[in-house]
Amino acid sequence: MVKKIDHIGIAVNSIDEQLPYYQYVLGLEIEKIEEVPEQGVKVCFLKVGEVHIELLEPLNDQSPVQKFLDSKGQGVHHIAYEAEDLEQVIDRMNRNLVDLINKAPKKGADGKKICFAHPRSTFGVLTEICQKAEADNE
Ligand code: ZN
DSSP, X not given: OEEEEEEEEEEOSOHHHHHHIIIIISOOEEEEXXXXXXXXXXXXXXEETTEEEEEEEESSTTOHHXXXXXHHOSEEEEEEEEESOHHHHHHHHHHTTOOBSSSSOEEOGGGOEEEEEXXXXXXXXXXXXXXXXXXXXX
C-alpha cells in the first residue's frame, strides 16, 4: 500500500528559469538540487508542507524528460506516492496487470528506491512509487 503523496514531478526546460516563480512568487524553499544521471535529469526539490515539488530538467536529448517536453511541453509529469514496502506494491501492480516501466526498483534522487508505472495502465497518469533509503530515518 502507498501511504502518502511524496512529490509531484514537473517537467521544465530550465530549472534556473523557473526557480524565481517557485521561490519568490509561491514562497517555497529549495531543499536540494541534484543531478541523477541514471535518469537523465537534473532535479530540484522544493518543500510544500509534507509534500515536495520535483522540477525535472533533462540532462541530454536522450532523457525521457526531453521526450516528454518534445511531445507534451512543460507541465505536470508524474505523481509520486511513497510506499513502506516498494516490492510489495510492485507485486500488487504485477498481479493487477499494471504496466511497469522498470520491472525492478531502481535508484532515484535522494537514494530512494523507485519504480514507474506506465500511464497507459494508470488512466493517463505517469505514476512513481518510491521508498525512502534505508538509512533515512527522518
Ligand atoms: Zn519523481
